[in-house]
Amino acid sequence: MSPTPLPADLVLSGGTVLTLDPAGSEGTAIAVRGGRIAYVGDDDGVLAHVGPDTRRIALDGRAVIPGINESHLHATWLGAIWPATIMDGLAGGSGFAQSTTLDSSEQRRAAILRAGDIAASLGITSYTEPGLGPGEDDGATGACGSDVLEQYRALAAEGLLRARVTVLMLFGELDGPSALGDFRRGMLELADTDLDSEWLRIGGIKVFADGIPPMRSAWIHGHYPDGSRGELLVEGADDVEREAAMRTMITIAHDLGYQVGVHATGDRSIDAVVDAVADLDRADLRHYIIHGDLVSRPALGRLAALGMGYNTQAGLAPATRGMLAATLGDEAAASAWPVAAALAAGIPVCLSSDAPVLSPDWRVGIAAAAELVGESLGDARETMLALLRAYTVNPAWQDRAETWKGTLAVGKAADLCVLARNPLEVAPAQLPGVDVDLTVAGGRVVFER
Numbered sequence: 001m002s003p004t005p006l007p008a009d010l011v012l013s014g015g016t017v018l019t020l021d022p023a024g025s026e027g028t029a030i031a032v033r034g035g036r037i038a039y040v041g042d043d044d045g046v047l048a049h050v051g052p053d054t055r056r057i058a059l060d061g062r063a064v065i066p067g068i069n070e071s072h073l074h075a076t077w078l079g080a081i082w083p084a085t086i087m088d089g090l091a092g093g094s095g096f097a098q099s100t101t102l103d104s105s106e107q108r109r110a111a112i113l114r115a116g117d118i119a120a121s122l123g124i125t126s127y128t129e130p131g132l133g134p135g136e137d138d139g140a141t142g143a144c145g146s147d148v149l150e151q152y153r154a155l156a157a158e159g160l161l162r163a164r165v166t167v168l169m170l171f172g173e174l175d176g177p178s179a180l181g182d183f184r185r186g187m188l189e190l191a192d193t194d195l196d197s198e199w200l201r202i203g204g205i206k207v208f209a210d211g212i213p214p215m216r217s218a219w220i221h222g223h224y225p226d227g228s229r230g231e232l233l234v235e236g237a238d239d240v241e242r243e244a245a246m247r248t249m250i251t252i253a254h255d256l257g258y259q260v261g262v263h264a265t266g267d268r269s270i271d272a273v274v275d276a277v278a279d280l281d282r283a284d285l286r287h288y289i290i291h292g293d294l295v296s297r298p299a300l301g302r303l304a305a306l307g308m309g310y311n312t313q314a315g316l317a318p319a320t321r322g323m324l325a326a327t328l329g330d331e332a333a334a335s336a337w338p339v340a341a342a343l344a345a346g347i348p349v350c351l352s353s354d355a356p357v358l359s360p361d362w363r364v365g366i367a368a369a370a371e372l373v374g375e376s377l378g379d380a381r382e383t384m385l386a387l388l389r390a391y392t393v394n395p396a397w398q399d400r401a402e403t404w405k406g407t408l409a410v411g412k413a414a415d416l417c418v419l420a421r422n423p424l425e426v427a428p429a430q431l432p433g434v435d436v437d438l439t440v441a442g443g444r445v446v447f448e449r
């Protein structure tokens with residue numbers, strides 16, 4: 001007989017547990033102890049984990065999936081303006097609070113806490129805050145400067161973070177220019193920063209290569225109707241200097257052991273990033289392209305071969321495809337955001353919202369992605385599995401944390417999302433109507449509907 005396990009803090013049983021592991025294993029029950037998963041299996045087996053103080057939750061046919069990892073979420077900014085979004089604002093929606101600026105530490109702390117509530121209510125247990133740093137200390141939002149990192153640090157120390165946070169440092173302006181001198185200085189100072197816990201870590205460095213295609217600020221091989229072709233945002237006298245400066249930034253970060261996430265939307269800027277990474281000496285840092293709207297098919301193959309990631313927002317397709325078609329033509333618009341081709345190339349694609357650009361609701365993101373991939377990933381069930389992995393397993397890879405989060409397995413972090421229905425039995429378009437009933441982060445219930 002095996003020894004009796006120590007009693008669990010929390011047991012959920014009587015439903016479907018989708019582990020999202022490579023084999024696609026399922027159970028009906030899961031037990032949590034000390035912030036880790038103690039058991040995944042059937043309802044009989046979980047009984048051995050029930051003690052007098054164990055909280056038991058009857059799933060009644062509901063489903064448990066790994067906690068959602070929103071791999072590109074400007075959470076502090078979201079906390080400042082939600083439920084407004086940038087996209088609604090562009091579409092003329094009411095309540096757009098573009099002028100909202102966080103101008104004190106107290107406001108920033110409150111916005112982070114509010115973002116934590118929003119995340120918890122959506123089953124999000126990890127997110128990447130993509131771009132905090134000194135270049136935004138006087139920025140328009142007040143939500144991306146150095147003080148935000150200090151507020152995160154304080155909240156983590158107080159145990160008040162509701163989701164695990166990966167920060168990408170930014171040594172330039174958000175959606176704006178950066179200079180090599182500032183970058184070097186920032187990286188030097190970063191060397192003294194020690195921030196690497198399971199709740200808050202500096203995962204890497206954000207670089208803005210270019211802008212976005214509808215604004216004609218994506219750097220492209222072709223040209224826009226006015227004959228222009230965009231340019232890199234990294235400062236330099238001409239294309240050659242700018243590309244060399246960006247390459248140096250990526251190399252500096254890489255040599256210091258930091259992952260680099262590059263905002264690159266134009267095919268030419270993406271190729272420049274891939275060229276830079278191809279010259280580096282190791283693949284384990286998992287540098288990645290953010291957005292990648294106009295990534296070419298050959299570039300997808302190179303990303304896969306180099307062990308790079310692709311982090312994109314399927315929800316941008318319905319929201320901006322018309323604008324893209326008006327700018328670059330129907331053909332370019334039709335082949336943008338190639339999620340299916342990226343997955344087929346073997347890239348662990350991460351889907352994200354870029355909230356508050358879009359709503360942070362990953363269920364809406366999955367519905368949009370399903371529309372984008374059509375039937376290329378298989379039937380509805382296979383499509384749902386692949387897209388769920390793009391919000392759990394693949395972002396854990398991006399976080400270089402797949403050994404301890406991203407799937408449901410004994411010993412891994414007890415980060416769970418309970419859905420009112422089994423998502424594998426729901427058409428992706430219907431997923432936004434499936435409630436998030438419960439969120440558990442690090443074994444703690446952080447949301448209950």
Ligand SMILES: [Zn+2]
Nearest residue numbers: 072074130354
């Ligand atoms: Zn962003």
